[in-house]
Structures are given as C-alpha cells and as structure tokens.
Amino acid sequence: MNEITKIDVAIIGGGIAGLMVGYEITRQFPHLNTFVFEKGNFLGDHTTGRNSGVLHSGLYYAKNSLKHRLCLEGNTLWEKLGRELNVTVRRCGKFIFCSKSHEQEKLDQLKNQAMENSIDGVRWATDSEKNKLKAFADVNSAIFVPTAGLIDVPMAVSSLERAILNNGGNILRNNFISKVSKHEQGFLLETRDGPILTRALVNNGGLWSVSFGQQLWPNGLEDYFVKGNYLKYSGDFYRESFIYPCPLPHLKGLGVHSTFDVAGAIKFGPNTEDVSEIDYGIDIQSLEEMKTEIARCYPSVVMDKLAPDYCGIRSKIKLNGHLYPDFWIKGQKETNLSNYVEICGYESPGLTASPAMAKFVVNLLEL
Ligand SMILES: Cc1cc2nc3c(=O)[nH]c(=O)nc-3n(C[C@H](O)[C@H](O)[C@H](O)COP(=O)(O)OP(=O)(O)OC[C@H]3O[C@@H](n4cnc5c(N)ncnc54)[C@H](O)[C@@H]3O)c2cc1C
Incomplete structure (x- = not known):
C-alpha cells in the first residue's frame, strides 16, 4: 500500500489564479509545505493563456460585488507586482x-x-x-x-512560478488530482505519485473547479x-x-x-x-x-x-438554473469545510483581480 505524504497546503490549478494564491501563501507563510498541482505539462495553458490580457478598471461590475472590489484592488496591486516580479504592466487606457x-x-x-x-x-x-x-x-x-491597460501574461506566469519556487513552494506539473475526499486531518488527494493528505485546500481549477468541488460538498452549481x-x-x-x-x-x-x-x-x-x-x-x-x-x-x-x-x-x-453574476469564492462559512476555499465562475476580470483574490483567499484560511 502507498504511504500517505502529508503537506500543509494544496492548490489545484497552475493558471494565474492558482499561481497567485501559491505566491501569496509562500510569501506570507514560507515555512509551510505548499504545493501547486497542475494537470497539464505547462502552466497557464488554459484560460490564463487564452484571454485579452487586459488590466481592467472595474467599471462594468455591480457596485460592491466581488468582481468590482477585487478588480479595483487588483488593478492597483498589479502595478506594484509588475515592479516586484519584473512583469510588464502598461496603463495604455x-x-x-x-x-x-x-x-x-x-x-x-x-x-x-x-x-x-x-x-x-x-x-x-x-x-x-x-x-x-x-x-x-x-x-x-x-x-x-x-486605469485600463495591458499585462504581459506569459511573463507573469513564469515570474510567479519562479517566485513560488524561490519562496520554498513546490509546483507539480503533469499531476492531475483525480479524486479528493474529506479526511479528519484535512483532505485526501489522489495524485499520480500516490495519496497526499493536505491540511488546507484551495480549488483554483478554472473550468474544472465546479466538478472538483462537488466531490466535497453539494455546491449547487452548473x-x-x-x-x-x-x-x-x-x-x-x-x-x-x-x-x-x-x-x-x-x-x-x-x-x-x-x-x-x-x-x-x-x-x-x-x-x-x-x-x-x-x-x-x-x-x-x-x-x-x-x-x-x-x-x-x-x-x-x-x-x-x-x-x-x-x-x-x-x-x-x-x-439553481440562473446565471450567477459574480465570482464564487466560498470558504468554511458556506461549505462547512474547514480550510477549504472554492473559486468558481472565475471569468473576466479574473486576470486583473488575481492579486486581490489571492489575498482574499488567504484570509479565508487558517494557516
Ligand atoms: C476570452 C476571454 C477573455 C478574457 N479576457 C480577460 C482580460 O482581458 N482581463 C482579465 O482580467 N480577465 C480576462 N479573462 C478572464 C481570465 O482569463 C480568467 O479569469 C483567468 O485566466 C482564470 O484563471 P484560472 O487560473 O482560474 O484558470 P485557468 O487558467 O484555466 O487555470 C486552471 C488550471 O487548473 C488546472 N486543473 C484543473 N483541474 C485540475 C486537477 N484536478 N488537477 C490538477 N490541475 C487541474 C487546469 O489544467 C488549468 O491549467 C478572460 C477570459 C476569457 C475566456
């Protein structure tokens, strides 16, 4: 039988959302054993590599929605992050x-x-x-x-990867989390390399996050x-x-x-x-x-x-059959699962919002 490996934090998905959460956690908590799991060979190969690359202003979204608040904050944070991580962020308007x-x-x-x-x-x-x-x-x-502008997305992906590794985090590509279940000490993940027990779990699986989350709780989403x-x-x-x-x-x-x-x-x-x-x-x-x-x-x-x-x-x-207009970011309060955060419906302006989303997610965890 396979030995169970124990880690502190597992992040599902090596797109901009998972990488940004990985960066924020390894930056704030470098002593934790943090892993980003990506099922593909490349990071940022799905929606992250297939968008307009626009730094949105936050103009279009319902006031005080997560889309509005995180986009506005993310727009400001990207400028600082661009300087820190050497990523081109240009406000062309x-x-x-x-x-x-x-x-x-x-x-x-x-x-x-x-x-x-x-x-x-x-x-x-x-x-x-x-x-x-x-x-x-x-x-x-x-x-x-x-305040609108552009972000060099490929550069952002590779700079975040480097930063996570420099902070002591781990990124496992080609590593599909095929199954997840609740465990008394956290969450049990089935991985290519055998079972992994993680204390905290962040679901940034992009187009796959709804079905991934439904293995843990009935989120009611479609x-x-x-x-x-x-x-x-x-x-x-x-x-x-x-x-x-x-x-x-x-x-x-x-x-x-x-x-x-x-x-x-x-x-x-x-x-x-x-x-x-x-x-x-x-x-x-x-x-x-x-x-x-x-x-x-x-x-x-x-x-x-x-x-x-x-x-x-x-x-x-x-x-419940109706378009959900906002980002879906749910923690223990909604899921009743300690140290699980679920991010679904993370469409535009998700690239812009990602640095602010990562801080929001970290605040929902007890690390
Ligand atoms: C056409 C289009 C244009 C857009 N334009 C903009 C824009 O200009 N500005 C803006 O701010 N936003 C824009 N967006 C939104 C933005 O692209 C997304 O919000 C963002 O890229 C989502 O990132 P993500 O990491 O959640 O998803 P993804 O990039 O799709 O990453 C999710 C990753 O999770 C991995 N994964 C899933 N399940 C598992 C599993 N079980 N095990 C291991 N790995 C797994 C996948 O392989 C994938 O790589 C646009 C979106 C689209 C579609």
Missing part, C-alpha cells in the same frame, strides 16, 4: 465608444457607473481624440478610462461555458489605447474590442459562443459573424488582413 445617438444613453450610464464604482479619471474623449479615433472606428461619442474567439489583424490600426464598443444589453461579453499585446500585435475579439465542451477549435462560421460586427464598428479594417488567432472559454456558472 481604453476608449469606450458608441456609434449611434441611441446608444448614447448607455455610454452616459457607464460614465455614471465609473463614478459609482470609484474608477479614477474617467472622462469624455476630447474632440481631437474623437477625430483620431474616427479614422479607425465608427465613433459618435466616447469615454476614456485611463457549468455554463461561453467561448470567445479572436482574430489577429495585420493591417494598420490605433495602437495608443484599446478601443471597446459600448456593451449593449443583449451581449454576453463586452463587445468585439481591439486590443494589442506588449509587442503591439493587434487582435479583435472575443465574441461569444455557447459551448458544452472544453474544445479550443475555432468555428469559422462564428468568425464570419464576428467579421460582420467588426465591419460595423471598425469600418477602416481591411477584411483580408484578419486571420483566425485563438480562443478561450469563459468559466461562467449557474446556480
């Missing part, structure tokens, strides 16, 4: 525009929400900014959000996956700030926006496509629909210069 006068009301609402949500510096675009934007997008009116596809663009485009359309009520996402990465490569997306499986294939029909939307919002775009890029899957969740 973003414009949110409306094309038609009947969309103006929605833009007015967003501007008011920015004040409600304490987002610094949001203002109407000047005439000269609007004239510049009009060369690229069908802009009638626009607001500028200066996965609701929504794919987002991207098109890369090789033509000329505005590269000073991101450009977003005004999010209209019928959209499940923020609308097809233009962003760029640290190297200045332009991409459009993500669109929204309901899916039932985790499959990163790109549906060409869905790209054609996105092209129609791009032609409407960004008339300067030359269609021949758009090419399929990649896609990511939003880990939305439903509770």
